[in-house]
Amino acid sequence: MKQLLAAWGLLAFILPAAAEDRRWVDLTHDLSSESVFWPTAAPFRMTTDFAGMTERGYYYSAYSFATAEHGGTHLDAPVHFAKGRRSVDQVPLDQLIGDAVVVDVSAAAARDRDYRIQVRDFQAWEARYGRIPVGSIVLLRTGFSRYWPDAADYLGTDLRGLAGVAALSFPGLHEEAATWLATERKIASVGIDTASIDYGKSRDFAAHVALMTRNIPAFENITNLEQLPATGVFVVALPVKIRGGSGGPLRIVARAGEP
């Protein structure tokens, strides 16, 4: 009888959760000539192939576009920073789809725009929410998404070219923390609401190297993380499937609750 009552209680818990309308949140910036791109990358360009009424009497519009793989909301495939590692079309779906945690470091990033997320930030998160599960997608919330698409605020500079690179200033993930996530927590992938998983002042991209030599991809320039809870998040992150690509435009969505 106790078992039956327990079952009944569990059912009463499961059924409303299953029926609940769990809203998907779009973590993607739209892509346009206003999108923030790396200072050395050409901006997103769109050309009109046709837009208007055709001779046959139906409306038709179609465009072409040209873009760097690593502009706007995008995925860095491991081969972006690690020779011989996976290209964007080779990243397994289980590194793109799965349970996620959201780690909020926006207070530290507000105090110091060159902040690097430390192992102790994750330890503090775990003290509150429990151990980051193996295979997690780890989403890092610096709060910098609120500056998009103002490059001066978002990147720390609106200069272009090498002068722009030299003036970059935004928070990122410390290489020690990147290594810790990869080796101690065996995460699937990592995402951030800045232009790079390494902080703006990085010259050696050590967090990229630490992750990508271990075949861990990164999602960059994501947004709307404030709409998600810290745990119990399910993410679907689907990049354009470019054969041999080092990355590419990414559409990433999430919702609270395990599907």
Add this chain to the structure above:
Amino acid sequence: MKQLLAAWGLLAFILPAAAEDRRWVDLTHDLSSESVFWPTAAPFRMTTDFAGMTERGYYYSAYSFATAEHGGTHLDAPVHFAKGRRSVDQVPLDQLIGDAVVVDVSAAAARDRDYRIQVRDFQAWEARYGRIPVGSIVLLRTGFSRYWPDAADYLGTDLRGLAGVAALSFPGLHEEAATWLATERKIASVGIDTASIDYGKSRDFAAHVALMTRNIPAFENITNLEQLPATGVFVVALPVKIRGGSGGPLRIVARAGEP
């Protein structure tokens, strides 16, 4: 007591299903210069921005690419064929993510490569599997994906330009069936494993117009539908979020079982 036993029975059914490892299937062709594009569209072009060891001692590779919105596995947004309707960035997530049905017309398409899927094909499907639910994603399996990327077999021609358009020959959805899906079944979206939701010989793109005037998007050049059951399929179809785009490269995945 009867209720409790029923609850217990239901639990025994739910829990193993939830624990089961439901494999995601990638319904996306990879994108390269070999991808099948419409005869009048320029092929996919990729350029190397950098690939090799840097002076600072880390490996780095990055590429840029240029493409028509409607090449390879892609989404047609309603504005592609309907003035004032939604662009690709405006398509609601609930038309991109949700329950799907798979309708197999590969036998008819094998007999007649200009076959148009009829209302009676859906009625036959419903006689076997039940009524297509409101809000469904309807995936049409013609079997033509097996010809990819051989344009002569897949499109019916490897000619390019207007001569290629004139020689197109592949199956699609009849406009009456498109209207029926939109108005009688109120579907969310539709997908097909050919280059177009209209058959190759179409000159008025009537299925596109029927769907898109009603704000229903289409997924084209999808693949691997033979790996899915007819019902109980969950689809996530995420296009590149091009501001104002008439469509764009799509990554689409599916798995058996409701999440």
